[in-house]
Amino acid sequence: MPSLTSADWSAVWLTFKLATVSTVILLLVGTPIAWWLARTRSKWKGVVGAVVALPLVLPPTVIGFYLLVAMGPEGPVGRLTTALGIGLLPFSFAGLVVGSVIYSLPFVVQPVHNAFEAIGRRPLEVAATLRAGPWDSFFTVALPLARPGFVTATILGFAHTVGEFGVVLMIGGNIPDSTRVVSVAIYDHVEALEYAEAHWLSAGMLAFSFLVLLALYGRRRQAGGGLG
Amino acid sequence: MNKRFGACGARLRAALRLLGLPLLLALQALVPAAVAGERITVAAASDLKFALDEIVADFRRAHPEGTVDVVYGSSGKFATQIRQGGPFDLYFSADIAYPRALEAEGLALGPTRPYALGRIVLWSRSRDASALRLQDLADPAIGRIAIANPRHAPYGKRAEEALRAAGVWEAVQPRLVQGENIAQTAQFVQTGNATVGIIALSLALNPALAAQGGHHLIDAALHAPLAQGFILTRKAEGKVLAAAFADYIGTEAARAVLRRYGFELPADD
Numbered sequence: 230m231p232s233l234t235s236a237d238w239s240a241v242w243l244t245f246k247l248a249t250v251s252t253v254i255l256l257l258v259g260t261p262i263a264w265w266l267a268r269t270r271s272k273w274k275g276v277v278g279a280v281v282a283l284p285l286v287l288p289p290t291v292i293g294f295y296l297l298v299a300m301g302p303e304g305p306v307g308r309l310t311t312a313l314g315i316g317l318l319p320f321s322f323a324g325l326v327v328g329s330v331i332y333s334l335p336f337v338v339q340p341v342h343n344a345f346e347a348i349g350r351r352p353l354e355v356a357a358t359l360r361a362g363p364w365d366s367f368f369t370v371a372l373p374l375a376r377p378g379f380v381t382a383t384i385l386g387f388a389h390t391v392g393e394f395g396v397v398l399m400i401g402g403n404i405p406d407s408t409r410v411v412s413v414a415i416y417d418h419v420e421a422l423e424y425a426e427a428h429w430l431s432a433g434m435l436a437f438s439f440l441v442l443l444a445l446y447g448r449r450r451q452a453g454g455g456l457g
Numbered sequence: 458m459n460k461r462f463g464a465c466g467a468r469l470r471a472a473l474r475l476l477g478l479p480l481l482l483a484l485q486a487l488v489p490a491a492v493a494g495e496r497i498t499v500a501a502a503s504d505l506k507f508a509l510d511e512i513v514a515d516f517r518r519a520h521p522e523g524t525v526d527v528v529y530g531s532s533g534k535f536a537t538q539i540r541q542g543g544p545f546d547l548y549f550s551a552d553i554a555y556p557r558a559l560e561a562e563g564l565a566l567g568p569t570r571p572y573a574l575g576r577i578v579l580w581s582r583s584r585d586a587s588a589l590r591l592q593d594l595a596d597p598a599i600g601r602i603a604i605a606n607p608r609h610a611p612y613g614k615r616a617e618e619a620l621r622a623a624g625v626w627e628a629v630q631p632r633l634v635q636g637e638n639i640a641q642t643a644q645f646v647q648t649g650n651a652t653v654g655i656i657a658l659s660l661a662l663n664p665a666l667a668a669q670g671g672h673h674l675i676d677a678a679l680h681a682p683l684a685q686g687f688i689l690t691r692k693a694e695g696k697v698l699a700a701a702f703a704d705y706i707g708t709e710a711a712r713a714v715l716r717r718y719g720f721e722l723p724a725d726d
Binding site for chain 2: 300301302319320398402404416417421422
């Protein structure tokens, strides 16, 4: 019976690594953005919110194309990374992380943003009257109250990065252990008419995705509808 | 009474206006097949991109009554799609083995016809590729090298064979990037993300790419021949236009275009 080859396993491991690294970065980058969006009265709020949501509606080909050009040797990002001695990002793991962070940004920012908004101003005002500084009240009041939003953001950010395909196909270059993630490995199996191998990986993805969504919706039901 | 009827009429008119566009589009989708003559769809390997565009343009001038759509992609993917009932009347593959397999499975209309031999070249935008040799690729200073995916793209398979024959396959491994098909491979080099690529001569001879850098023709003795072939699929049954297009590929006009794009032709030498 055919099953996963060692190349397939390394694609699974690489996908897991990419999703983990991307999710950690997304939480670090997305939390301040979500906090700012929830608190600000700036006229730029609408613009920033729209930019963050762009990957929801843009075809991955648009993101892939611009990343490939921008990170190439003549692009602004490519010039910067070359000058910094990092080299060029396309066809590298770091390049995929950059792509994933952009591609999954709204899936992390929006749940956290909603969670921060749901807290309202009252708890933080109370904290302020108890002489909590802004950082103190952020870490001891806002973050714990927004916890369900962070759990949703982590699950969605991770799962969405695992499901990435178009961007990787355009900036990945299909390099084992570096850019050949599961979705691309499946595509290659199908192209090479290796349907048995494609089935194994695809069924694995199907089961994984279902379990992730089950965890998400099961949690929401317990929380009584709660945060999206 | 009259007033009420008037309101009703206005509502009807508004509803018609609202439905008008979708209705029109739905009707249009039904009509052209009957009015505009035959429509055929050609699936072609992406190495044919520029050559076949010219051939189809010439063919259209001779057959203005019909419509010829061409889709470019990887040969392997089209073979799978045709097996699953893909709507293609003709299939041009960069590897003649794919249409032959379809023929053996009874999916072809008539025998597989060879139409060309492909060649591979070294191409670069930032270096003078005409002075490059396969052995030079072993030098890490060259940077990234793009080839098509050797597992399923015919040009990728031949690139791997040539790199192995030149004794540099192991040396280039860490710097190798793979395009999904030969056109994406050329695009990796054109955007500068790879320094050198092993691409189809037919793409390197396209004016846009030829203007950007020379190429070095890789010795055909280093790899198995890139024998290419096409079939009419079962979908083309009874379609006059599809048969006419298949015959047109054998005409001197079409062969001249293929030759100009660097293809070697079956009974040419």
